[in-house]
Amino acid sequence: MLTLWGNLESGNVYKVRLLWGWLGLPHRRIDVDQTRGEPATPAFRAVNPIGKVPAVRLEDGRVLGESGAILQFFANGTPYWPADPWEQAEVLRWMFFEQYSHEPAIAVNRYLRRFVAERSAFDEERLRHNHPRGERALDVMEARLAGHDWLVGEGPTIADIALYAYTRVADEGGFDLAPRPGIGRWLARMEALPGYFPMRQETAVEVLEFPS
Ligand SMILES: N[C@@H](CCC(=O)N[C@@H](CS)C(=O)NCC(=O)O)C(=O)O
Numbered sequence: 115m116l117t118l119w120g121n122l123e124s125g126n127v128y129k130v131r132l133l134w135g136w137l138g139l140p141h142r143r144i145d146v147d148q149t150r151g152e153p154a155t156p157a158f159r160a161v162n163p164i165g166k167v168p169a170v171r172l173e174d175g176r177v178l179g180e181s182g183a184i185l186q187f188f189a190n191g192t193p194y195w196p197a198d199p200w201e202q203a204e205v206l207r208w209m210f211f212e213q214y215s216h217e218p219a220i221a222v223n224r225y226l227r228r229f230v231a232e233r234s235a236f237d238e239e240r241l242r243h244n245h246p247r248g249e250r251a252l253d254v255m256e257a258r259l260a261g262h263d264w265l266v267g268e269g270p271t272i273a274d275i276a277l278y279a280y281t282r283v284a285d286e287g288g289f290d291l292a293p294r295p296g297i298g299r300w301l302a303r304m305e306a307l308p309g310y311f312p313m314r315q316e317t318a319v320e321v322l323e324f325p326s
Pocket residue numbers: 124125126127148151153154165166167168179180181182213
């Protein structure tokens with residue numbers, strides 16, 4: 115069976131869980147929690163040297179980190195990774211946008227607001243710095259989704275999964291989606307797909323303590 119290292123509050127981990135849900139792939143989960151600093155420990159770096167979740171272990175023992183790489187690996191050969199090279203490039207364009215222009219602002223502000231009880235002056239400065247960047251990223255998405263059902267092509271792809279995870283909880287980072295109706299309709303479309311489940315819903319057949 116597939117093994118996933120990660121926790122239920124991580125959008126990056128949720129991306130992998132959601133794709134596996136769509137594909138009907140069962141997994142066991144080893145609970146690695148960033149609020150307890152576990153991804154940075156030597157025990158976890160032995161699994162994934164970058165010290166971040168998610169990481170997954172295939173049935174043959176190979177281990178892969180980075181949510182985008184994991185999404186691409188499992189979507190290959192399915193409708194969620196298009197066959198057309200131009201559409202593949204478009205999927206990657208949105209996924210790189212997510213990692214450089216969206217997640218570092220929206221996910222980081224969510225983390226600081228939701229999980230850091232006593233924020234330092236540096237944290238407060240990061241919140242201020244990130245806010246307009248996150249707003250711009252959401253505007254870029256809205257410009258596409260105001261007139262299209264999906265980020266690429268005519269159906270859902272891993273670009274939609276990659277951007278859904280933290281857009282869905284952007285309000286927890288202080289971002290208001292109400293003025294962006296295209297994003298609102300797209301979120302509802304994602305949530306109507308078979309196999310959908312919300313981020314904090316457990317989907318593993320077994321959950322193990324870390325380290326295990
Ligand atoms: N680029 C990575 C980012 C992963 C990431 O930032 N994971 C966070 C949890 S959402 C983490 O493990 N943080 C722990 C840390 O930075 O110490 C991916 O997409 O997988």
